[in-house]
Amino acid sequence: MGPDAMHRVLARTSNLLTATRVSRRVALMPAIRYFDATLSKPSLGGRLPVAAQPHPSLSRRLVTKAQGDAQQKPGYYDKEKRVHDDVTSMRAEAQEYMQSILKDLNSSLAQSRGPANGLGAPGLSSEVKTKLQNAIRMMQEGLVERDTEVRLLLLAAMAGEHILLIGPPGTAKSEVGRRLNKLIRGTYFERLLTRFSVPEELFGPLSMRALEEDKYVRQTRGYLPEAEVAFIDEIFKANSAILNTLLTLINERLFDNGSQRVRVPLISVVGASNELPESEELDALYDRFLVRRQVKQVTPSGVAQMLTYYSSSNTGEEGGYSGNNGQMGMVRADMMLTRDDIRICKEEALRTVRVPPHVIQMITDLRTYLQEKIEPQVYVSDRRLVKAIQLLQVAAYCNGRDSVTEYDALLLQHVLWQRPEQADRIADWVVAQLSVDDGLKQVQFLLSGLFSRACRSLGNPEKVGELQAEASQLREVLVDKYKLVANNLEGGFPVVLDNLWLGEEESQAIATALQPKLTKTRTNVETILFDVATLEVALKNGSDPVTLANLMPRHWADFIRNSDIADVNRPIGTTPLGMQTKRKP
Numbered sequence: 001m002g003p004d005a006m007h008r009v010l011a012r013t014s015n016l017l018t019a020t021r022v023s024r025r026v027a028l029m030p031a032i033r034y035f036d037a038t039l040s041k042p043s044l045g046g047r048l049p050v051a052a053q054p055h056p057s058l059s060r061r062l063v064t065k066a067q068g069d070a071q072q073k074p075g076y077y078d079k080e081k082r083v084h085d086d087v088t089s090m091r092a093e094a095q096e097y098m099q100s101i102l103k104d105l106n107s108s109l110a111q112s113r114g115p116a117n118g119l120g121a122p123g124l125s126s127e128v129k130t131k132l133q134n135a136i137r138m139m140q141e142g143l144v145e146r147d148t149e150v151r152l153l154l155l156a157a158m159a160g161e162h163i164l165l166i167g168p169p170g171t172a173k174s175e176v177g178r179r180l181n182k183l184i185r186g187t188y189f190e191r192l193l194t195r196f197s198v199p200e201e202l203f204g205p206l207s208m209r210a211l212e213e214d215k216y217v218r219q220t221r222g223y224l225p226e227a228e229v230a231f232i233d234e235i236f237k238a239n240s241a242i243l244n245t246l247l248t249l250i251n252e253r254l255f256d257n258g259s260q261r262v263r264v265p266l267i268s269v270v271g272a273s274n275e276l277p278e279s280e281e282l283d284a285l286y287d288r289f290l291v292r293r294q295v296k297q298v299t300p301s302g303v304a305q306m307l308t309y310y311s312s313s314n315t316g317e318e319g320g321y322s323g324n325n326g327q328m329g330m331v332r333a334d335m336m337l338t339r340d341d342i343r344i345c346k347e348e349a350l351r352t353v354r355v356p357p358h359v360i361q362m363i364t365d366l367r368t369y370l371q372e373k374i375e376p377q378v379y380v381s382d383r384r385l386v387k388a389i390q391l392l393q394v395a396a397y398c399n400g401r402d403s404v405t406e407y408d409a410l411l412l413q414h415v416l417w418q419r420p421e422q423a424d425r426i427a428d429w430v431v432a433q434l435s436v437d438d439g440l441k442q443v444q445f446l447l448s449g450l451f452s453r454a455c456r457s458l459g460n461p462e463k464v465g466e467l468q469a470e471a472s473q474l475r476e477v478l479v480d481k482y483k484l485v486a487n488n489l490e491g492g493f494p495v496v497l498d499n500l501w502l503g504e505e506e507s508q509a510i511a512t513a514l515q516p517k518l519t520k521t522r523t524n525v526e527t528i529l530f531d532v533a534t535l536e537v538a539l540k541n542g543s544d545p546v547t548l549a550n551l552m553p554r555h556w557a558d559f560i561r562n563s564d565i566a567d568v569n570r571p572i573g574t575t576p577l578g579m580q581t582k583r584k585p
Contacts, residue, residue, distance in 0.1 A: 087550040090541055094534040094551075101533060102526075105479060109486055128341050132158070132398060132500060135183045135337065139176070144306040145298050148503035149176050152414055153270065155501045156291045157184065157229070157337075158345050159394040161387065162250060162269040164235075164286075166420065167295030169274055176295075177231040177270035184267065185336045186228030193237040202232075202242060203255070210258070217258040225255040228267045228339060235271040236282055243285060250288045267342055276419065290387050294420035346390075349397035355389060355404045362409055362433055363389065369429055370416060378418050388415050395501050406434055407495045410502065410510060431510060435517030440481070440524055446474055447531060448562075451555045454535065455545050464539055471536045478529045485522045489515065531555070 132154065139150040149165065153176060156163040165173040181188040191201055200206070202224045210217035220226050238246060249255050255264050269289075277286050298306050367385060370378035392408045413427040450470055457463035488495060493511040496502060502510070531552065538548050549556040 083546055083550065086541075086543070086547050090537050090543065090547070090551060091534070093541075094530070094537045097537060098530050098533045101475070101479070101529065105482055105486070109483060109490070128337075128345065129398070129400070131335055131337055131341070134335055136500070139179045139183065142309065143172060143176070144309065145302045146172060146176060146295075148414075148506055149293055149295060150179075151501050151503060152291050152293055153177070153180055154183075155391070155395060155398075155411075157268040158342055158398060159290075159391045160267060160342065160346050161290040161391060162271065162288060163291040163293065164271045164273070164289035165293055165295050166273050166276065168297065171295045171297060173272040173295050174231070174233055177233075177272060180268070180270060181229050181231070183337055184229050184342075185333075185338050186265070186267065187226060189222075189224050189227035189230040190232075191224075191230075192233040193235060193242075195237050195239065197237065197239065197242065199242050199245065203245060215258050220255070220257065224249065224266075225257070225262070225264050228265050229270075230266065230268075231270045231272070233272045234274070235285070236273050236275065236277045238282075238285065240281065243281065247284055247288060250285075265339070267339065287381055287384060290384065290391060291414055292417060293414055294423070345397065346394055349394040350390060353393040353397050353402055353404060355393065359392075359404050359406060359409065360389075362406055363412070365433075366409070366412065366416070366426070366429060370422075370426070374422075374425065378416065378422055380416050384416070388412060391415065395499075398500055399498075405495060406430075407499070409433075410496075431513055435514055435521065440521070440528060443474060443477060443481075443528055447528065447535070448555065448558060450474065451535060451548075451552065452559050454539060455548060455556075455559060458542070458544060458548070464542070468536065468539050471532055471539065475529065475532050475536070478525055478532060482522065482525045482529065485518050485525060489518055489522060 135154055136151060139154070140147060143150070153163055157180060165176065167173055178190070191197075193201075200218075204218040204220040204223035204225065207215070207217045207219050218225075224230055245256065249264060249266065250269055253264050253266055254261050271289055277283065363385070367380050370380055389404075392404045392411065395408050395411055396402075396404045409430050410427065412430065413423045416426055417423045450467060453463075454467050457467060493507075493514070496507045496511050496514075499507060534551055538551055543551070
């Protein structure tokens, strides 16, 4: 605090205390001692620099007068000693209380760290979870640097959504898409589209017998309307004759066959393309694919591993990735996912997994950021946003949790982008939000308000009781925040590293980026938690404003600095003299 600011605080403190029955000299002594200590610093030579000399009309004379009155009043030092003893006693009590809180927190963390990774928490049955873990392992067999693609493919299927893989030829898009068929027990359909593809290639030929009866009916057996898993390569080559029927089939799971509209058993469509859609008429089809992933070439560090792996293939088949040594092994029947597994998973996820308000607000802010804060703007449809929330619910459920966390929002980097380069910006934004102290800023604001009300309400048992209840609630909020941060730091980021749907390299990078930021957050949480504990102790002991000012000098300075000018006529911890009830004679 600079000298000028210090004198302004002294002057304002004097004005605020004038309207109370609290001794002005007693209340000012913390500030006076701070002032004297500043003057006695060796670096200042016992005086303030000329440029920082206080204005003579400010509180310098007030401080001098208070010091002189203190020397003339015999009981003054006894009162000061009593205040000092009270402050020392309560500060020790607050420290002991804080140690008790931290001890309980560490004990709770040690007990809960076992199921923190989601394996022991309520959620998906252990049988289906084992199937998912084995499915991820088997789908990765023989593939290099396709960990994230495999996990997203399986997540889209479990959520009953569709996934789009975009990338240059020869990057195993088709192989990844075909592998899903081996894991889900059901009918499979695959087709490569060209600009000359006709509807019959996807939906089946027209029935000649039905045409003789003037009916326009297709023979759908073995085609897309009867498939449960479909892989469509070069999907953006679809022409207008295919689009309308395809859009309804993918989104509503309905197919118009002649005069009848029938429901199709489709679980998931895997679309692949070498390029992004260029025509506006393809935008609706593009929006139907909730999960999107750009598939890149194997990096130089992975090329040696890939070549070594496939050089041992003794198949004679073309295509490297299509060799037997690069294919999935046979999947046992009892380890295959069924349509019921997927249906029950999604139904239970939407029924039991809650989405906390702060996660909803985070996703709302992300949409605003994408549509208003970056160039070019990223359009996020209402349908995509609703389905994104449901996808996060399924992701949390499969991880054994009954609530979506901010960390699940990391998956949105594969959902909300329109162009592949925007995925990194979404990921950076989410990681930044995971490490900011917005929640702590709100708690700090609430604590400042609580402190201000405490200064005005001390001596009123009813109001003090209300303040104690609010301080307790504030402490619980900080305890929950501390648990979340400490569990990630000390438990090795289980919510990230043990997430089924985040690739190993991706999760490691996120954990590395978050660690220093969360360490700072934990320190800030401990500081605010100690302030709340100190306030609780002061309220419990019925402290007066002077003691409270000595216990929490930073909050007292903020209270004085930010007080409204009208407060000069309001009491601090007492009733104004003008409002006191006159005693009867």
